[in-house]
Amino acid sequence: MTSEHRPADRGRADDVCRPVRSRRSFAVRAGWATAAVALTLGACTSGPSTPSAGSASRRTSSATSGTTSDAPAQKGPQIVGAPASLAALVRTVYAGGDLTRTASPTAAAALKGRRAATGTLDARAEVGSWMGTPVAVVTSGDDVTLAVGPTWKVVGGWWPSLGVEKPSLGPGPRWVLAIGSDARPGQPLERTRADVLQVIGIDGNGGGGVMGIARDLYVPLSTGGRGKINSAMVFGGPKAQVSTVRNVTGLPVEGYVVLGFTGFTKIVDEQGGIPIVIPKTVVASHARNMVIKAGPQTLTGKQALAYARERKTLPDGDFGRSRHQGEVILAAAVKAKLAGPIAIPSALTSFSKVGKSNLTAEQILTFTAGLHQVSPLEVGRGVAKGAFGTAGAQSIVVLGNEARRLFAQFRDGNLT
Template identity: 75%
Template sequence: MTSQHRPTDPVQQRRRPSGRRPARRTRRSTAARSLCVVAAVGVALAGCSTDAPSPSGSSGSSGSTSDGSAPGSATSTSGVRVTGAPAPLATLVSKVYAGGDLTHTSSPSAAAALKARKSVSGPVTATAKIGSWMGTPVAVVTAGDDVTLAVGPTWKVVGGWWPSLGVTKPSLGGGPRWVLAIGSDARKGQPLERTRADVLQVIGIDGKGGGGVMGMARDLWVPLSTGGKGKINSAMVAGGPKAQVSTVKQVTGLPVKGYVVLGFTGFKKIVDEQGGIPIVIPKTVVASHAKNMVIKAGAQTLSGAQALAYARERKTLPDGDFGRSRHQGEVILAAAVKAKLAGPIAIPAALTSFSKVGKSNLTAEQILTFTAGLHQLSPLKVGRGVAKGAFGWAGKQSIVILGAEARSLFAEFRDGNLS
């Protein structure tokens, strides 16, 4: 495939000649230039709230914790003071800084990263925020530029970064890694995980500060993991989110780790709870499916209803479903940029919010290290694209036929980076 003329919009997908992979060139998206550009699942996945409501109960940042103790301020004999943590978590954080043995209280990758750490000579003041992921307690503890990620209820360190201890690289589960963000088409009374996938976005990180968001046109005609061929978004109807992930994996060749899935109502709720999505809309959109709601061009903060209308509109777009998928990618990038500004301390509250309305097969360790990895991304090293194809017909169905252009995009994303 030969290179195509580069579009005037710098966030449009770049194509590369097959047979070689040229040196990376920065894709300066609208998000990167303005520090504010937009999908549903990405809002919670990125953990972008600076003032989301505190989770309550055993997973909350206030009240009793999962071990029955009240989070407060604890100072160990090593001079490490942790605010907002139950005693067992405070003790664990103290071991991180005092040089204690973490073999049995850390994941293998975190233990390896911390093995050669230096212990601190002076006092350490740390702040913990606690949340919940699908019923499992999660925590982010910050101390200056250091971040410790922990999972309960028997607390263990699963990742983080510790420049004050001489640890040169973050420990975030390695890379590259991919997660499939699914927006369910479920209406009231319908099962969230057994309806069509209205949104299919593959979010990737390369483990080196780069990443990408790749939209899958929902009318792509592909082999389904549940058998036969069909539109790619129909896999979830027959086999649930796991079948949807399997289908995306076999089509793209990317070893997607798992999924997060959210419905329309949950999407709007999370966006509103997170205070909206700051974004720069490149061109005014009239959402025909939402009573002709107008989303004007320019910098603004979208409410949940506005963000949903922007992410779902296709009929009034010149490139239809491809344009809609592009908008969804913009939403996710905007959420990631907002997350970068809020800092990793906002992750627990955001994961708690998602857990109330969404579904996932990712473990607490997987989601915590993945979302923290989004905070390590450089906006100038994150790109996006849409898997497109030619239009065709399967019986009376209008479909999109997978072609060389989409396969080139899949190959480009194999390192977790689309910049």
């Protein structure tokens, strides 16, 4: 990074999704969601249309075993869109039946003291897949049941209608590393430089954060030696990148999701773009001077990528670039939150076609659902940065106290 890219302003950034409050001077703005894991998780879906309660439509999913049924209504919830085996599992949940063998330990414990439902309950299921594993979200009123196949198992959710006080979404706090690969056509997605490094966290209590990491941060690599933090993926793949981020930040990051440029633009366009408020007009020098105008707009895939990658025309260079990436993630997550948990299976399916991850279906399903439990006013954003220096012939960013304070702040999963 050359001298003209040095940051001129390390203060607060303009809001993407306002209003937001900050309790620490180096935590910049928030406005959240999904989680999401966000756009990088493909959670920027607009969601499928909602059928009316008791709809007669029936669908069969190739990602599941069993088929939906046109049989007469049975006692208990009627699950529109669910394969027979999943519908039977959800009926067991609402009937108060034994879930010892058909639920994860945490979900089974959460549901142990539930009360059985009374009357007829209508529910809706959406089925998708995550890296080849069937996943499903079933909604009934304010209740959400998360399940993983092919032998369906309840892995989490929330059930206020059954008297279950707290959501079951895995232990908190939790963090996932979102990686944007610099792979060009023909290059391996998982063995090139990490162009984007964003840690997405949730605290399990309605708060969260998105922390960008300057890619030139010079640190010990998990593969040995020292180097720029984004080079860990070149030497050891995304697992080495996660290990390096864990060691540097002290955060027990669960795993990663990684996308390339083409996959990113494809997901954004498939899901109808990203509604966002651009704080200041940006001219993307690397994208034939594409102009991203200030103000509210919906970015296409190419526009979102250009905004997330530009650094040369920004006063704070790569730090501003990382800030923009966080803005895009937050905006996509807000869209996902508005779509609701029912949109998660479609988003995970879309991501699985173009991205890579080492997270299990249970991990990603409970994490993304957890992002829907987050309040937009309780999510902060920051960038781990430092002073400029050199190592050999290369320009680097030196890890300093400001970044270490940010890491410490994020240990509860919340950056507000």
